[in-house]
Amino acid sequence: MSNWPQPFVSTVSHWQATNRGRKSLYNHNKEAELPTEVIDYVIVGAGMAGSTMAYHLTRPGIADGKSVIVLEAKDLASGATGRNGGHCAPYSFGSLTLLTDPLNEGGAGLTIEEAIEVIDFEKRVLAYVTETVEGEGWDVDFWKGEKVEVRISEVAKKQMANDYAKWIAARENNPRLKGTEPEWFWSEDADEAKKATRIHNAIAYSKGPAGSVHPHKLATAYMKAAIATGQADLYSYSPVTSATKSDGLWQLAVHGKGDIKARNVIFCTNAHTPHLFEGSPIAEYLVPFQAQAANVTPPLSFSGSKYLNNSYSIEDGPYLIFTPDSGIVLGLHHRTAHDLGVMTKQELYVDDDAYVAEGISKWLKDYCKNNFAEWGPEAPGEGAMRIWAGMLCATKDTLPLVGEVPGKDGMWMAAGFHGHGMARIALVTKYLAKLITTNEWDEGLPQTFKLSAERFERGKVAPPFITEEERHGGLANKFMSVVGLNTSTVKSVVR
Template structure:
């Protein structure tokens, strides 16, 4: 429980860190701070949330975070939940602090700030093919093929879903699974515009996450777990997929219908309203759902020469809430050798953790890759052995 509190507190501090940085640097990144609601639509999940909330309050009050006033509140009244969230059939909701921004604008702002110091260089369109280090060489060679080779004493691998190919056949390769996510931009009708516009961000049971942007309508994101468990997509469509050039038709249809089917009195959508744009993106799942952060174990590199090689990858679709401080802390580790006490220990990459991952069920199996009715039948009768688990 203590480590769970540490992970949650990191996310609390990330919001504070990003808000302070954006304000100090005066970055224009569409940053917004307010509240988030996490909506439950089943009695079972509402009851479970009530239990978890009480456990969280008790643990917070007894541990090192007892000085903090609980920033989240759980409301288990269905009538109030439906009134506040405007979600049909809501059975309860939690509400707490949150923020949203334009991730590309934020990443660009960080890069511009780094380049302005005169101590950073940016190499665009330089996909890394491999990392090598000679027997007598103190420097890593970052091979970008036709773009050349960069030499560095310290290398931090922050390539997330595109990390496994750098460690083919290793435990890291097995621990990380790329997956494709789906998103949509929704222009709301008058019933949800102007003074009726949503004033919080959302996560919904058996639904998407939702960001009500400051100027560009609503963003919906389809969770990989929801996509698979609701039968919107098959595992072969999601896991192991690194192609972000297209949108899954079934996901597009589901996202297009979500607001109409879920929000009370959404109303009819006129031309130019509703889901207007769709896109895909690639994220990275891990065997235990937590990121791999720290110095890469010697067992994962040739000749066990791991000095100066670090990683921060595998955010499981939850990177926006963790990356800002995780990246800061891994840089501290690389430059000083010190593990910041603000970084959860459960994030630390270790050989033991990677080996435990070998015993965890995969996200996709050879049988899953067949797809369709054939996969369902073969899985039902146990062909292929180990069953995959979505998490």
């Protein structure tokens, strides 16, 4: 994916397979020539970040009369956005451990006040996506309801209970949240947990706001709304291979299509960003990694009036949503898969979305029937229907890089969503559009997301997300060798 032409065929997700018709943006401007005039804002990448970026820049009063072009290496939402779990699920109090653990222990290294701001930000993202989808009247299979977080071990239950107590106390110390109704409920009653979650070995659970959506349709809707203004357009199959500054403008080379000149360039390239910034601290800070998901058609025991009521995140298990009509989508984090013994160490680092690990595929296929009480037998045509892979982007402190690239005037970035972009991107890009057009950081965007040289420095103490051994022993080398490259010969394209 990081090189062109791509030497492999990507897997196809449930979302990509179910948005192929004339209303989609597949092949949009694939053969068209690039504009020759100087463009005000060129966005690189048309996932959720690039599509929402184009949407926000084209809202009235933001950049009136300015031009916006989106260059996408493949098709819209061909990256993580079109391959995810569809879960738009804000962090619960259970994220406090990750957010406040020190950087050198793999946490985000935030103070409790900063962590509370991140949790609150994600809650606002869900509210904002809801408002946009409803306000625009988009048909994107949006569901808003509640997620249950299921705990099956005493250790995890204790940790959640500690986080809950910390969260309740911290909210009372936050002037904005003090006295407001907590949006999360927590129960340590095992019988209630089993009944409420339908997971046979649940011993505790939390419940709070969450949403799900068809992410391919959502990104398409944002992009179409941007294009409809006449101010923006998308060019598919237009991979940017270099960005150089000359005469005060960014000159972007587009593989097979020539150059385009821009006053501002905004990288929304997530997992593919480090390849573009080889040799810069950005390449150290961002780490691509792969994940896998599946779509499961439930048997009649979980259909109609017996369909799931909640989305899920399950200890030592998957995150899981249900689509309105075509069953469940569930995914498993690679580290969990490795710790469960269903994937090999070599499979932890794979640099393409063509490969599916057999062990995870089997585990995803079996999960529902092994864990949901009274799931029962699956008829032919029920069970796991489609399995796919996608590339995500971890960061040293688990938080995204948002803002101007240090030392690169007019070059901006929104990347590094750490597997959690659906809960962050829509407002990240709204506030980034404000920053780019007014030079003002909106106080609604956590300061801890700000891209800065200090953050790169601080991040140096963080343990590697993927160890050197995993990276070099991993299956990425299989891909690199196909194209006759290895990681040390890939050069930065941003100069």
